[in-house]
Amino acid sequence: xxxxxxxxxxxxxxxxxxxxxxxxxxxxxxxxxxxxxxxxxxxxxxxxxxxxxxxxxxxxxxxxxxxxxxxxxxxxxxxxxxxxxxxxxxxxxxxxxxxxxxxxxxxxxxxxxxxxxxxxxxxxxxxxxxxxxxxxxxxxxxxxxxxxxxxxxxxxxxxxxxxxxxxxxxxxxxxxxxxxxxxxxxxxxxxxxxxxxxxxxxxxxxxxxxxxxxxxxxxxxxxxxxxxxxxxxxxxxxxxxxxxxxxxxxxxxxxxxx
Amino acid sequence: xxxxxxxxxxxxxxxxxxxxxxxxxxxxxxxxxxxxxxxxxxxxxxxxxxxxxxxxxxxxxxxxxxxxxxxxxxxxxxxxxxxxxxxxxxxxxxxxxxxxxxxxxxxxxxxxxxxxxxxxxxxxxxxxxxxxxxxxxxxxxxxxxxxxxxxxxxxxxxxxxxxxxxxxxxxxxxxxxxxxxxxxxxxxxxxxxxxxxxxxxxxxxxxxxxxxxxxxxxxxxxxxxxxxxxxxxxxxxxxxxxxxxxxxxxxxxxxxxxxxxxxxxxxxxxxxxxxxxxxxxxxxxxxxxxxxxxxxxxxxxxxxxxxxxxxxxxxxx
Numbered sequence: 410x411x412x413x414x415x416x417x418x419x420x421x422x423x424x425x426x427x428x429x430x431x432x433x434x435x436x437x438x439x440x441x442x443x444x445x446x447x448x449x450x451x452x453x454x455x456x457x458x459x460x461x462x463x464x465x466x467x468x469x470x471x472x473x474x475x476x477x478x479x480x481x482x483x484x485x486x487x488x489x490x491x492x493x494x495x496x497x498x499x500x501x502x503x504x505x506x507x508x509x510x511x512x513x514x515x516x517x518x519x520x521x522x523x524x525x526x527x528x529x530x531x532x533x534x535x536x537x538x539x540x541x542x543x544x545x546x547x548x549x550x551x552x553x554x555x556x557x558x559x560x561x562x563x564x565x566x567x568x569x570x571x572x573x574x575x576x577x578x579x580x581x582x583x584x585x586x587x588x589x590x591x592x593x594x595x596x597x598x599x600x601x602x603x604x605x606x607x608x609x610x611x612x613x614x615x616x617x618x619x620x621x622x623x624x625x626x627x628x629x630x631x632x633x634x635x636x637x638x639x640x641x642x643x644x645x646x647x648x649x650x651x652x653x654x655x656x657x658x659x660x661x662x663x664x665x666x667x
Numbered sequence: 668x669x670x671x672x673x674x675x676x677x678x679x680x681x682x683x684x685x686x687x688x689x690x691x692x693x694x695x696x697x698x699x700x701x702x703x704x705x706x707x708x709x710x711x712x713x714x715x716x717x718x719x720x721x722x723x724x725x726x727x728x729x730x731x732x733x734x735x736x737x738x739x740x741x742x743x744x745x746x747x748x749x750x751x752x753x754x755x756x757x758x759x760x761x762x763x764x765x766x767x768x769x770x771x772x773x774x775x776x777x778x779x780x781x782x783x784x785x786x787x788x789x790x791x792x793x794x795x796x797x798x799x800x801x802x803x804x805x806x807x808x809x810x811x812x813x814x815x816x817x818x819x820x821x822x823x824x825x826x827x828x829x830x831x832x833x834x835x836x837x838x839x840x841x842x843x844x845x846x847x848x849x850x851x852x853x854x855x856x857x858x859x860x861x862x863x864x865x866x867x868x869x870x871x872x873x874x875x876x877x878x879x880x881x882x883x884x885x886x887x888x889x890x891x892x893x894x895x896x897x898x899x900x901x902x903x904x905x906x907x908x909x910x911x912x913x914x915x916x917x918x919x920x921x922x923x924x925x926x927x928x929x930x931x932x933x934x935x936x937x938x939x940x941x942x943x944x945x946x947x948x949x950x951x952x953x954x955x956x957x958x959x960x961x962x963x964x965x966x967x968x969x970x971x972x973x974x975x976x977x978x979x980x981x982x983x984x
Binding site: 424433569 | 699701702703705709738944945947949
């Protein structure tokens with residue numbers, strides 16, 4: 410194909426003309442607020458009730474911009490028990506002139522007390538005014554958007570998977586008289602096998618036959634029937650046992666640990 | 668007494684055109700350039716889509732301090748903006764916008780226009796020389812070089828039209844214009860328009876003022892009102908160039924349905940849009956490319972157009 414002189418020039422003109430006829434991308438900021446995605450790193454909000462003063466955020470902060478003060482409170486226990494001590498938050502402040510918006514404090518908070526808020530209009534005239542106390546951090550909680558929906562192709566969230574499992578049947582007979590007050594049957598295995606709960610839930614959606622039999626390779630095959638027996642009580646019907654082969658293996662894990 | 672009144676009305680009309688049309692072109696440039704770059708351009712001044720932006724700019728320019736550098740040649744420095752601006756006002760006097768609607772009908776109107784437009788460049792050279800700034804001198808030198816090379820194709824293309832019409836009077840040229848002159852004089856029209864752009868030092872021919880290397884060239888040391896006059900000269904220059912191209916090559920007030928002056932205005936604004944469009948689309952030409960385009964592109968084309976015009980004039984009675 411022969412090169413026609415001026416094609417490049419015409420192409421340049423057509424590009425600019427097309428841009429002129431299409432919509433411009435400017436967002437008129439003070440009038441129109443930008444559409445920020447959830448979890449935008451605007452400012453850090455604090456849900457004070459969730460904070461247990463564990464100090465993880467303050468210790469993990471790379472530039473030490475979180476200030477926490479607290480005191481110990483003793484609560485009289487009901488029914489004449491030992492009084493319980495708990496930490497009460499006195500001060501929680503973030504110096505946003507130091508903060509580098511890494512979000513480590515939010516990642517590290519075990520009790521969901523810190524959140525990203527897309528709010529960004531908190532400029533001050535003086536850099537010292539960027540130290541924001543907990544009441545200001547609290548106000549920003551209102552601006553935290555709901556998290557985006559779970560990806561359709563992803564594994565189900567571990568909380569949902571755990572909730573969807575059929576409840577463990579209550580023990581028919583108490584194992585020993587010391588544990589007189591019946592422990593909630595779902596509570597115990599979950600609290601002990603907490604970190605592995607999600608792992609177990611993911612395994613729960615696989616067909617039971619595809620699971621590797623790790624239990625037998627640990628060299629304690631004798632434990633297996635014993636533990637299932639004790640956990641699931643003395644219910645002799647074989648149907649529930651067959652349908653929950655993973656479950657029977659799950660509470661066994663904490664027993665292996667000691 | 669009626670003669671005096673007639674002259675007065677014509678002067679007022681020309682000054683009004685001289686002040687209003689450049690502002691409209693400038694505002695159009697703001698908005699067109701913005702949208703071509705997917706922006707919005709001025710949006711606040713005056714309320715509706717920033718229509719008063721250039722008025723606000725003018726007010727700002729008036730408030731600024733008028734700085735004259737110590738090393739400057741003061742009188743030449745102060746005179747240069749006027750020398751750059753006034754020639755365009757004088758050219759506007761002889762441009763017809765309708766049958767009989769003209770400031771002054773000169774017999775040698777085309778000759779007068781070309782001569783006076785050349786003076787406009789002189790203002791730029793004076794500014795560059797008198798500023799006492801090496802960037803300004805460089806810009807002034809480039810202006811001079813550009814004037815030297817582009818005046819020739821400009822004059823050749825214009826003389827082709829004068830040859831075709833057999834007159835140097837601008838209204839006379841428009842009277843003689845026929846629709847088939849459009850293809851006949853097309854090459855001359857393009858050469859005239861491009862050479863005129865280069866005379867105005869508009870992008871992509873803005874090597875003399877190249878802000879990224881010469882910091883506005885001859886205008887480096889100018890502030891406030893004097894700088895505003897240079898900017899005004901640039902936009903009046905666009906109006907004058909568009910009007911001249913329309914008169915010489917596009918048939919001035921000729922056109923169906925609409926009255927003559929409206930057609931003239933439509934053609935002027937369409938050409939002004941093309942001036943802006945070219946500015947947005949193309950990068951600046953290098954100094955050697957600039958000279959090469961003039962001497963190896965436009966001059967031969969203008970000579971070819973001149974030959975074509977002569978042949979057709981001889982063959983057709």
